[in-house]
Amino acid sequence: MSVSVKAILEAKGRDVVTTGGNTTVAEAAKILNENRIGAIVVVGPGGKISGIFTERDVVNAVAKHGQECLDKPIASMMTAKVHRCKEDTTTDELMELMTMRRFRHVPVEEKGKLSGIISIGDVVKWRIREIELEAEQIKAYIAG
């Protein structure tokens, strides 16, 4: 019954905010702030995914290295091993993954190309739609 990543991307769009690994922590904070997002996908030559840098990484950098970290490149602080999903991944699978591995953002990759990103809030939003749909179906069933 669970919705697919494809359906979510078709509704919310496939644009992904990306940047290069040389971006500084201070610049990354600006990108996150201006786009009102919690994660940036870091890409290398040819647009290949090379990492993910999140708001939690900003906090951890400040906590561990203080103000000096702000001028450092994010490449040294990002998560390089990025867990991706496919368009046929379901919201139930994403919920499980996000809970177990403590990810809040999962880039979508199809045929080696970045084709979108799903956040924990996207999953919750779609889960609400499913609940509403189920409730309508039960009502229709009761109404005969």
Added chain:
Amino acid sequence: MSVSVKAILEAKGRDVVTTGGNTTVAEAAKILNENRIGAIVVVGPGGKISGIFTERDVVNAVAKHGQECLDKPIASMMTAKVHRCKEDTTTDELMELMTMRRFRHVPVEEKGKLSGIISIGDVVKWRIREIELEAEQIKAYIAG
């Protein structure tokens, strides 16, 4: 069918990491990092909730004010109007609230006292349990 805040708190505990409004942004980042959490509840005299300060607030402070913000008190950057819930609030209600208002953390208040905190990840985790339970019930029904 949706689980209550009370049930979640009974399983995960009622401790809330709090701090005073004079805490600096740099200190707050350390508290977030050490506790592996995304939000601190800011309390005033008598433990009354006076605000909430999140990892997104750290990013926004750095984005807007650069390194100078790190020594500033969080009181000037926190969200002072904190949306709270009760122990009988349900996960469905929280999902709706978190999506519409873009909150990821909701402190729980009973009789004017802080009695816990629920994050978006807590809600998703409990939603998985509900899905598993439903699946078991359907299986049992089919098995006769």
